[in-house]
Structure formats: C-alpha cells, structure tokens
Amino acid sequence: MEEILRVNNLSKRFEDIEVLNNLSLSVKKGEVVVIVGPSGCGKSTFLRCLNGLEEIEEGEIFLDGEKVSSNKKNMSKTREKIGMVFQSYDLFPHKTILQNITLAPIKVKKRKKAEVEEEALKLLDRVGLLSKKDNYPRQLSGGQKQRVAIVRALIMHPEVLLLDEITAALDPEMVREVLDVVLSLAKEGRTMLIVTHEMAFAKAVADRVIFLENGKIVEEGSPKEFFEDPKTDRLKKFLETFSYEK
Amino acid sequence: MNFEVIRDYLPLYIKAFMLTIKIGWIGIALSLGIGVFSAFILHFKIPIASQIVKVYVELFRNTPLLVQLFFVYFGLPKIGISISAEAYGAIGLGLLGGSYMTESFRSGLDAVKVSQTESALALGMSKGQLFTSVILPQAVTLSVPAVVANLIFLLKETSVFSAISLMDLMFTAKDLIGLYYNTTECLVMLVVFYIFMLLPVSILGSVIEKKTRFKMFGD
Numbered sequence: 001m002e003e004i005l006r007v008n009n010l011s012k013r014f015e016d017i018e019v020l021n022n023l024s025l026s027v028k029k030g031e032v033v034v035i036v037g038p039s040g041c042g043k044s045t046f047l048r049c050l051n052g053l054e055e056i057e058e059g060e061i062f063l064d065g066e067k068v069s070s071n072k073k074n075m076s077k078t079r080e081k082i083g084m085v086f087q088s089y090d091l092f093p094h095k096t097i098l099q100n101i102t103l104a105p106i107k108v109k110k111r112k113k114a115e116v117e118e119e120a121l122k123l124l125d126r127v128g129l130l131s132k133k134d135n136y137p138r139q140l141s142g143g144q145k146q147r148v149a150i151v152r153a154l155i156m157h158p159e160v161l162l163l164d165e166i167t168a169a170l171d172p173e174m175v176r177e178v179l180d181v182v183l184s185l186a187k188e189g190r191t192m193l194i195v196t197h198e199m200a201f202a203k204a205v206a207d208r209v210i211f212l213e214n215g216k217i218v219e220e221g222s223p224k225e226f227f228e229d230p231k232t233d234r235l236k237k238f239l240e241t242f243s244y245e246k
Numbered sequence: 247m248n249f250e251v252i253r254d255y256l257p258l259y260i261k262a263f264m265l266t267i268k269i270g271w272i273g274i275a276l277s278l279g280i281g282v283f284s285a286f287i288l289h290f291k292i293p294i295a296s297q298i299v300k301v302y303v304e305l306f307r308n309t310p311l312l313v314q315l316f317f318v319y320f321g322l323p324k325i326g327i328s329i330s331a332e333a334y335g336a337i338g339l340g341l342l343g344g345s346y347m348t349e350s351f352r353s354g355l356d357a358v359k360v361s362q363t364e365s366a367l368a369l370g371m372s373k374g375q376l377f378t379s380v381i382l383p384q385a386v387t388l389s390v391p392a393v394v395a396n397l398i399f400l401l402k403e404t405s406v407f408s409a410i411s412l413m414d415l416m417f418t419a420k421d422l423i424g425l426y427y428n429t430t431e432c433l434v435m436l437v438v439f440y441i442f443m444l445l446p447v448s449i450l451g452s453v454i455e456k457k458t459r460f461k462m463f464g465d
C-alpha cells in the first residue's frame with residue numbers, strides 16, 4: 001500500500017528538554033497507528049508537529065509526498081489535509097453544533113453552504129446527534145461534544161486524522177460511544193494516528209502500535225505482538241501498569 | 247415638597263438631561279472606538295503602539311476625570327485648539343472611558359482560550375478567519391459585563407462636567423439651589439433624572455449579559 005505520511009528524524013526540544021528525539025515513522029494509506037506511552041513522553045508534541053501547531057526544528061515530514069514546512073502559507077494547506085481532534089473537544093462555544101461543523105468548510109474551502117450543511121447533517125446522523133444540530137456545545141455531554149469534534153474534523157475530508165487522547169476527559173460511560181465512532185472510521189479505511197490510554201481499544205483498532213518513551217520509539221509491532229509478547233522490559237513495565245492482576 | 251417648584255424647574259432639568267445624555271453618549275461612543283482600537287493594538291502586541299497604549303491606560307485610569315477635564319479644558323486652548331465646552335466634555339469622557347474600555351476589551355480578547363485558536367488552526371483557518379470567526383465573537387461576549395459596568399460608571403462621571411461650566415444635570419441642580427434654596431426639590435429631581443438616565447442602561451445591559459452568557463457558558 002501507498003505511503004501517505006513519512007517522518008524523518010524529527011527532533012524537538014523545549015528549552016533544555018529534548019521532547020522528541022530523532023523520531024522516524026512511515027504510515028501507509030488506510031493504516032491505523034496507535035501511539036502509547038507514559039504521560040509527558042512527547043505523544044502530543046509529536047501529533048502537534050505533524051500539523052504544524054509546534055514548529056519543526058529538525059527533521060522532515062512528508063504528507064502525500066509533499067514536504068510539510070513551517071512556512072505559514074503552506075501550513076494551512078497542510079492542515080486542511082490533516083485533521084486533528086483534541087482531548088478537550090474545543091468546540092466553538094458561540095456557534096451551534098451545525099455551525100461548528102460547517103464553519104471551516106465554508107470559510108476555508110469556500111464550499112457552498114447548502115451543500116456543506118447537507119453533508120454535515122449526514123455525518124451528524126451517522127454519529128447519532130442529528131437532533132442536536134441547533135443546540136450549543138454547552139448543552140451537550142462530553143461524549144456528544146467529542147463526537148461533534150470528530151465530525152468537524154471529518155467534514156474537511158482529511159487524508160490523515162490525528163486523535164490525541166480524545167476520551168481522556170470523558171466520564172467512563174461516555175468513552176464507548178466515542179470509541180465506537182473511531183472504530184467505524186477505521187473500518188472504512190481511514191488513515192489515523194491515535195494517542196490513547198485505552199489499551200483494549202488500541203488492541204481492537206490498531207494495525208500497528210508504537211510505544212513512545214522519552215521522545216523515542218522504543219518498540220512497535222502488530223497489536224497481537226505488542227500486547228501479548230512485548231520484547232522490551234520498558235514496554236512490559238508500561239503494560240503492567242494497566243493490569244490489576246497480582 | 248413643593249410640586250409647583252418641581253413643575254417650574256422641570257424644563258430646566260429636561261434641558262440639562264438632554265445635554266448630559268448627548269455629551270455622555272458622544273463620549274461613550276468615543277471611548278468605545280478608542281477602546282476597541284487600543285485593545286487590538288495590545289492584543290496583537292504591535293511594537294511601540296502598545297507601549298503608548300499602556301502609558302495612556304495607566305495615566306487615565308489613575309487620575310480623576312475632573313483633573314483630566316481641567317487638562318483638556320485649560321490645556322487645549324494653550325496649544326491653540328479652542329472648542330466648545332461640550333466638546334471638551336465629550337473628549338474628556340471619551341479619553342477616560344477609552345482607558346477603561348481598552349482594559350475591558352483586552353481582557354475579553356485574552357480570555358478566549360488558546361485551545362480555541364489551536365482547534366481553529368487545525369481546521370486550516372487562516373489567522374484572519376480565526377480572529378473574525380472564532381476569537382472576536384467570543385471576546386465581545388466575554389467583555390460585555392465589564393463594558394456595561396463602564397457605561398454606567400461613565401454616565402455617572404458626567405456629573406463633574408459642571409466644573410467646566412457645562413449646564414448638565416449637576417450644574418443645573420447646584421445652580422438652582424444656590425439661587426433659590428429649594429434644596430429638597432432640586433436634589434430629589436436630580437436623583438430621579440440620574441436614575442432615569444441609568445436604569446435603562448442597567449436593565450438593557452443585564453438582558454444582553456444573560457443572552458450572551460447563555461450561549462457561551464461552558465463549551
């Protein structure tokens with residue numbers, strides 16, 4: 001399968017701490033890559049570098065064969081191709097659910113309002129939130145807001161979708177409804193990079209799992225190898241923190 | 247209380263009321279303009295201009311309107327600018343109000359969460375689209391309570407206009423008391439007219455506050 005995203009020797013530091021250390025990665029079209037690792041290991045920073053929210057200092061990123069540069073003009077073109085959903089949903093509080101979703105396609109892609117709305121309603125229906133279209137974000141639960149945030153990213157037709165701990169702020173009973181949406185996206189062949197602490201979900205959704213520690217890829221493999229037969233002690237230790245067996 | 251006195255004075259009070267409102271709202275319009283302009287300068291950290299705005303804000307927020315009015319009233323003619331007392335009043339109020347409005351709008355702009363910027367950028371929006379569609383509408387809503395408080399404060403501050411011989415409400419009341427000693431009637435009328443001027447602003451303000459807060463609260 002064709003390569004859609006390529007990262008070569010990416011390094012990133014904040015003042016004196018090295019957050020990403022010579023990181024390389026290749027993602028194929030339709031592949032779902034899950035990134036796990038202890039908090040503070042650089043997962044968010046990595047995703048944020050991919051869509052230019054953090055400046056790239058060393059290394060190169062190629063999206064669909066084109067080099068992603070920190071050049072301001074090209075950046076918003078790149079961002080149209082990379083969708084991102086954050087832990088804190090960050091819906092626009094002053095806009096209705098429908099307006100939240102249609103804002104970017106209308107403003108950025110200059111698409112026709114009627115056409116965008118039609119697509120938005122279809123997507124909302126798909127995630128079970130059609131009835132909320134005229135509500136404001138504050139009237140929705142966390143899980144509902146996160147589903148809207150996913151739709152808001154999807155309507156830009158991104159080639160790659162980045163999901164950064166999108167269930168970490170949710171009450172446990174809402175995690176499922178959001179992960180189900182992500183799982184259905186994986187099934188329809190979307191390319192995704194997913195950061196999560198939900199190991200059971202990672203196992204179900206991933207084509208490949210990556211263990212990141214101190215800004216380096218320590219181990220990677222298919223979900224089966226990764227969870228059932230971890231090679232490195234560090235990954236074993238990390239996975240142990242998620243089980244309660246004695 | 248002598249109602250005949252009140253009836254006799256009413257036309258004078260109404261005239262003063264209209265003048266106070268006129269200068270008050272011209273001054274407020276000026277202050278809104280100055281406030282928005284200066285807040286943008288601070289928000290976008292425009293070099294030199296933001297230093298000037300900072301000095302201006304501190305200077306005008308930390309001196310009484312009376313002192314500012316004297317400066318405008320006695321100062322401008324010295325540098326060859328001579329305008330009507332009404333214009334001095336409006337400019338003085340506009341400058342004072344501008345410093346308060348600057349702070350209100352700036353804190354509104356700063357209160358919009360950084361994550362809002364990031365999620366808009368992540369959707370491919372340009373800096374301009376981000377500002378007009380995401381930041382500005384939220385900032386305006388967030389500034390409403392402070393701006394309404396400023397409006398009421400500024401309208402009350404008009405009472406010092408009398409010091410530069412503007413025949414506003416305060417001037418009229420003081421003048422009449424000095425001439426005829428109908429102190430009770432004059433003061434009651436003064437209070438009633440001020441309430442008449444401020445109550446609608448106060449009520450309208452809280453309606454707008456409620457309306458906007460309902461949309462914004464939480465995200």
Ligand SMILES: Nc1ncnc2c1ncn2[C@@H]1O[C@H](COP(=O)(O)OP(=O)(O)O)[C@@H](O)[C@H]1O
Pocket residue numbers: 014019037038039040041042043044045046
């Ligand atoms: N803007 C920033 N300035 C300084 N340090 C930062 C900044 N963003 C992240 N860091 C630091 O970089 C490290 C990695 O952060 P992050 O990528 O958020 O980790 P993760 O998402 O894996 O928890 C942390 O030590 C964090 O404190």
Ligand SMILES: [Mg+2]
Pocket residue numbers: 043044045164165
């Ligand atoms: Mg993180």
